[in-house]
Amino acid sequence: MLVARIERLPVSRRLMLIRVIVGIATFFDAYTVLAIAFAMPALVSEWKLSPSEVGLIISAGYVGQLVGAIFFGWLAEKVGRLHVLMFTILMFVSMDIACLFAWSGVSMMVFRFFQGIGTGAEVPVASAYINEFIGAKKRGRFFLLYEVIFPIGLMFAGMIGYFLVPIYGWKAMFIVGLVPSVLTIPLRWMMPESPRWLASKGRIAEADAVVEMLEKDITKRGGVLPAPVVRPVDPKATAQSDWRELFRGIYLKRTLTIWALWVCAYMINNGMITWLPTLYRSVFKLPLQTSLAYGWTTSAVGVLASIACALLIDKVGRRPWYIAAFFLATIPLLMLAFLGGTSAVQVLVLATIVYAILQTIAFSLYLYSAELYPTRLRAIGTGMGSAWLRAGSSIGPIMVGFLMADFGIRYVFAAFAAVAVVGGIVTTLLAIETKGRVLEELSP
Structure with missing residues (x-):
């Protein structure tokens, strides 16, 4: 009955408020991910960093995110979504402050690792949390209009990099990043715990109180709620969590599939987006401001593609969208491999097309992951899935650094094309x- 009452709820002001509050935290998560990319051209000059050292610094944050996604995804199943969200926000705020005082490549690597633990935990837990408030027919659009804040955060990082880094230096990236995160801390108290999580823990009275609050938000403004349509629910849907179930029954194939999609999409996109400003500066010898502007352009186009995906994915469907995106992305990647990436404009145009196409997969995988698991496994399943995002994201920049140093930029794009083909095949088959x-109904 509780599920039926949630499913009939329209998108209310309260749900919009929840989406905005969590969105602010997610915005900062995205900003933090890319801030290092736009600080890096200045750091390369100041600290005399080699391409391999640049790749290791960029990857350190993603390794931390891998740890955070797995551990805090598990913890969110035990103690609740909200407790974990608050702790992770505090953690990545404190490490953002620490990055301001980094004095070398090694110190920045350490701070970015610990900051990554916080950022890696926030988005998968937030994704499970938001998914659990919304009905099936509205879930894709509602969730992705929240998730689109992630590429907007990436774009904002580019804007700050373009306007402030040439004038105030690389520390400006981390100072500006503190603002949205600090706002999130008091707003957190306006959010209720997930009713689906509460019910899964046998806390039925508390879950009922949350749903009743959401219902009253509708009725007191003159809204009329339809009668709840009760569907039979497998008793396992409210059972206690056991992470080993991710590798049993129908969930084994889902787990392996989503891991592969996370790795493929993010190895390419984060491998490119974090390296492009440095690439324009060090390989093509563009002025710092021009290098940052080109990087921002790629992020901005990614936002437009993400908005289109958010509006259309409930009509097109997740699977056909992902198949088309992976195979379409191979075309400009192969063109870059064939042409050799010989000019900055060539890289800008074709890499931006690749990034925009794959960004529609990358930012919507949190939606898809949360849909593949029941409440008892949703946070840990999404967390472990997104851990492979971090694995792919950490491998990508290191791969770019070493392939560029040993073979040249042409082979970077050829390797990324092969990864995109693998992603398309996995999606098609599994x-x-x-x-x-x-x-x-999806996940008994």
Whole structure:
């Protein structure tokens, strides 16, 4: 009955408020991920960093995110979504302050690792949290209009890099990043715990109180709620969590599939986006401001593609969208490999097309991951899945650094094309469709 009451709820002001508050934290997560990319051209000059050292610094944050995604995804199943969200926000704020005082490549690497633990935990837990408030028919659009804040955060990092780094230096990236995160801390107290999580823990009275609050937000403004449509729910849907279930029954194939999609999409996109400003500066010898402007352009186009995906994915479906995106992305990647990436404009145009196409997968995988698991496994399943995002993201920059140093930029794009083909094949053979289906029906 509780699920039926949640499924009938329209998108209310309260749900919009929840989306905005969590969105602010996610915005900072995205900003933090890319801030190092726009600080890096200045750091290379100041600290005399080699391409390999640049790759290791960029990757350190992603390694930390891998740790955070796994551990805090597990913890969110035990203690609740909100407790974990608050701790992770405090953690990545404190490490953002620490980055301001970094004095060498090694110190920045250490601070970025610990900051990554916080940022790696925030988005998968937030994704499980938001998914659990919204009905099946509205879930894709509602969630992705929240998740689009992630590429907006990436774009904002580019804007700050372009306008402030040439004037105030690399520390400006981290100072500006403190603002949205600090705002999130008091707003956190305006959010209720997930009713689905509460019910899964047997805290039925508390879950009922949350749903009743959401219902009253509708009725007191004159809204009329339809009668709840009760569907049979497998008793396992409210069972206690056991992470080993991720590798049993129907969830084994889903787990391996989503891991592969995370790795493929993020190895390419984060491998490129974090390296492009440095590439323009060090290989093509562009002025610092021009290098940062080119990097921002790629992020901005990614935002537009993400918005289009958010508006259309409930109509197109997750599986066909992902298949088309992976295979389409191979075309400009192969063109870059064939042409050799011989000019900055060539790289800007073709790499931006690749990034925009794959960004529609990258930012919507949190939606898809959360749909593949029941409440008892949603946070840990999404967390472990997104851990492979971090693995792919850490491998990508290191791969770019070493391939560029040993073979040249042409082979970077050839390797990324091969990864995109693998992603397309995995999606075609193994992915399932989830659009328009109730979470408890998808995942007993």
